[in-house]
């Protein structure tokens with residue numbers, strides 16, 4: 191992580207080279223959680239050394255799980271079994287991680303002991319009733335702060351009973367919390383989704399030996415099952431790769447190869463959106479890594495045109511809108527986003543914060559409650575408030591590469607939550623990005 195808490199981004203060189211992107215955040219969180227609950231010793235390779243995922247590992251260490259780090263991005267987890275977690279002596283700090291907090295809420299609601307989950311300033315503003323209310327239907331007792339936000343005070347020792355629940359919002363975090371609680375519940379737990387979301391929990395529980403029935407938009411498991419230790423291989427995070435896909439698309443003369451990126455179809459909506467915009471992105475060396483489809487992504491500069499982002503793609507690119515907004519800013523013709531109200535409750539209000547940032551750089555952005563229309567134009571200079579949102583910071587570092595002046599981005603330290611070393615990797619590829627002033 192860089193020492194400075196701001197960046198100065200400005201046009202650099204055409205982006206060139208072969209990049210290795212760090213491990214997937216969603217899969218890394220789940221890998222230590224499920225390995226901790228398993229019987230036996232599991233290894234995790236490609237673990238994301240981000241603050242979010244480390245916070246999750248630290249929470250399990252505080253509940254008596256031995257986790258070794260023999261080398262960076264590798265963990266050896268000594269599982270304690272589904273009934274082996276110990277009461278933590280103090281509140282568990284999830285840092286910036288919504289995934290950590292929401293999944294832990296499901297798991298801890300089923301334990302014999304009481305626990306408290308807290309987070310940083312950004313996480314402390316995020317809605318938790320979406321997870322506590324359906325968990326209450328299983329019998330869980332969780333108190334939220336005023337307004338349904340963290341901290342979460344979880345009352346242990348509650349008998350849980352399986353439910354058949356249809357989610358109000360498409361959320362893999364809520365689905366996963368219910369499935370984790372369901373593992374401890376009497377009978378079956380069924381989760382149905384309005385639109386299929388990432389299925390890492392389902393896939394990984396199956397890899398840990400749990401009998402689980404799942405198909406897009408549906409998951410069902412029986413309570414009382416145990417997990418069997420296994421080895422997990424984490425692919426590179428598509429959401430981190432996204433910034434380089436957009437950067438190389440918009441900086442003339444660029445050509446990048448991103449090695450072995452995870453291409454789970456529930457994550458790659460941006461790939462489809464960029465291709466609809468005319469991006470030149472090819473897949474090479476396709477394979478399977480840790481049960482996930484992967485491929486090298488070869489991206490070359492190409493003129494982009496504005497699109498109406500198909501609403502069906504929104505859940506599959508939910509974390510990629512900051513990057514998409516920058517692509518849209520550089521396209522020919524406006525881009526329209528709809529059906530993306532969830533963006534308002536991410537690490538920041540990503541619709542509002544991206545619109546404000548692009549306006550600072552001279553663009554017109556029309557905001558609606560669930561979307562925006564981005565009117566492209568030349569990007570000027572200015573100071574961007576990231577609102578401590580890692581993806582906003584990285585998105586504007588990309589914008590700086592095509593700006594006519596300097597783009598100063600404030601509060602970039604949170605980039606370490608998901609993409610430690612982004613600035614060094616980006617500079618190596620040709621970015622003009624100064625973090626040492």
Ligand code: S3P
Nearest residue numbers: 216289360361362363364508509
């Ligand atoms: C995640 C699910 C998504 C996503 C987040 C990671 C996960 O959140 O935005 O970055 O790992 O399950 P929601 O479930 O709130 O949509």
